[in-house]
Amino acid sequence: MEENRHGRTVASGGENTGFDVRKAGDASVVLIGLPSVGKSTLLNSLTNANSEVASYHFTTLTAIPGMMECFGAKIQVLDLPGIVEGAAKGRGFGKRVLSVARNADLILLVLDVFQLKHVKILEKELGEVGIRTNQRSPEVLVEKTHAGGLSVQTQVPIKMSISLAKEILRIHGIHNGRLIIREPNLTDEQLIDVLSGNTLYLQSLKVINKIDLVDKRFIKDLVSTVGGDFVPISADKNMNIEFLKGAIYRKLDFIRIFLKPRGGEADYEEPLIMKRGCIISDVCDKIHRNFIKDFRYAYVWGKSVKFDGQKVGMDHKLADNDVLTIVKR
Numbered sequence: 001m002e003e004n005r006h007g008r009t010v011a012s013g014g015e016n017t018g019f020d021v022r023k024a025g026d027a028s029v030v031l032i033g034l035p036s037v038g039k040s041t042l043l044n045s046l047t048n049a050n051s052e053v054a055s056y057h058f059t060t061l062t063a064i065p066g067m068m069e070c071f072g073a074k075i076q077v078l079d080l081p082g083i084v085e086g087a088a089k090g091r092g093f094g095k096r097v098l099s100v101a102r103n104a105d106l107i108l109l110v111l112d113v114f115q116l117k118h119v120k121i122l123e124k125e126l127g128e129v130g131i132r133t134n135q136r137s138p139e140v141l142v143e144k145t146h147a148g149g150l151s152v153q154t155q156v157p158i159k160m161s162i163s164l165a166k167e168i169l170r171i172h173g174i175h176n177g178r179l180i181i182r183e184p185n186l187t188d189e190q191l192i193d194v195l196s197g198n199t200l201y202l203q204s205l206k207v208i209n210k211i212d213l214v215d216k217r218f219i220k221d222l223v224s225t226v227g228g229d230f231v232p233i234s235a236d237k238n239m240n241i242e243f244l245k246g247a248i249y250r251k252l253d254f255i256r257i258f259l260k261p262r263g264g265e266a267d268y269e270e271p272l273i274m275k276r277g278c279i280i281s282d283v284c285d286k287i288h289r290n291f292i293k294d295f296r297y298a299y300v301w302g303k304s305v306k307f308d309g310q311k312v313g314m315d316h317k318l319a320d321n322d323v324l325t326i327v328k329r
């Protein structure tokens with residue numbers, strides 16, 4: 001289980017600058033935040049890594065990986081240099097940091113308990129490189145044709161006018177085809193995102209660090225500023241770190257697949273940790289880079305099939321706790 005996606009690198013584009021970290025584990029999580037909010041301290045408390053901590057800015061100059069284990073999943077955590085306003089336009093290491101973020105499965109937005117408004121900077125910079133956090137990709141379908149002009153079909157109520165939708169299509173070079181909108185209240189920004197082809201919809205989790213410096217009352221009041229969706233921690237004093245690990249695990253939305261050799265017993269000890277929505281070829285990829293070549297068919301027991309032991313092909317979508325037997329050539 002060493003190869004496959006583990007062979008992929010977290011690209012940063014161009015020369016090797018210390019940002020090219022091999023992807024490893026079942027998922028990868030990046031720490032994004034301004035300098036000195038405690039990212040390196042957090043990496044050290046979540047994982048086996050030892051990233052340098054300092055009380056001055058820009059200590060971490062490269063991507064530092066660590067590995068954390070949670071409920072049987074191995075999760076890679078990457079510590080990155082802090083980003084500042086203007087990062088997406090190239091300030092500091094901004095561009096490279098943000099390009100690493102594009103390859104992540106989850107972004108931890110690390111905030112200092114006294115600097116909560118910085119979440120806006122983080123979201124803005126991520127937004128500028130096409131990363132939308134905690135939004136799913138809108139349900140929109142574009143079918144291009146060679147002739148016949150443009151038509152727009154709406155299957156739900158939308159606020160945008162049909163003529164604006166057509167105009168946006170034309171701006172993106174689509175003059176013939178059909179746009180099918182299934183997303184209620186689709187906005188023009190969302191449609192532009194879809195058509196630009198560069199937009200990534202990634203999960204994020206807000207982490208508020210250094211809560212050892214404030215009292216319980218202060219943390220309670222945070223809810224009114226940031227909303228309820230955050231995890232308060234102290235990376236330095238190890239407060240709430242186990243809870244954060246669980247929150248990361250839940251955000252990653254894993255499912256567990258149990259492999260069963262043909263004619264043998266399923267291995268319930270060591271499940272394969274997969275992403276929800278995965279298909280059998282993803283499992284093959286995870287087992288070994290070349291495994292897929294020898295795939296013939298598979299048998300599945302569990303929620304994803306109509307009956308136990310059903311024979312399926314490699315495009316079959318798996319469900320949590322499925323048992324799987326792969327038959328090779």
Ligand SMILES: Nc1nc2c(ncn2[C@@H]2O[C@H](COP(=O)(O)OP(=O)(O)O)[C@@H](O)[C@H]2O)c(=O)[nH]1
Binds near residue numbers: 040057233
């Ligand atoms: N009081 C307190 N200080 C912290 C905490 N986490 C980090 N620090 C301090 O904040 C400074 C910056 O930490 P560092 O991890 O290097 O931040 P980074 O630049 O985001 O990687 C260091 O002096 C840390 O000791 C925390 O939970 N509480």
Ligand SMILES: [Mg+2]
Binds near residue numbers: 060079081082
């Ligand atoms: Mg650092």
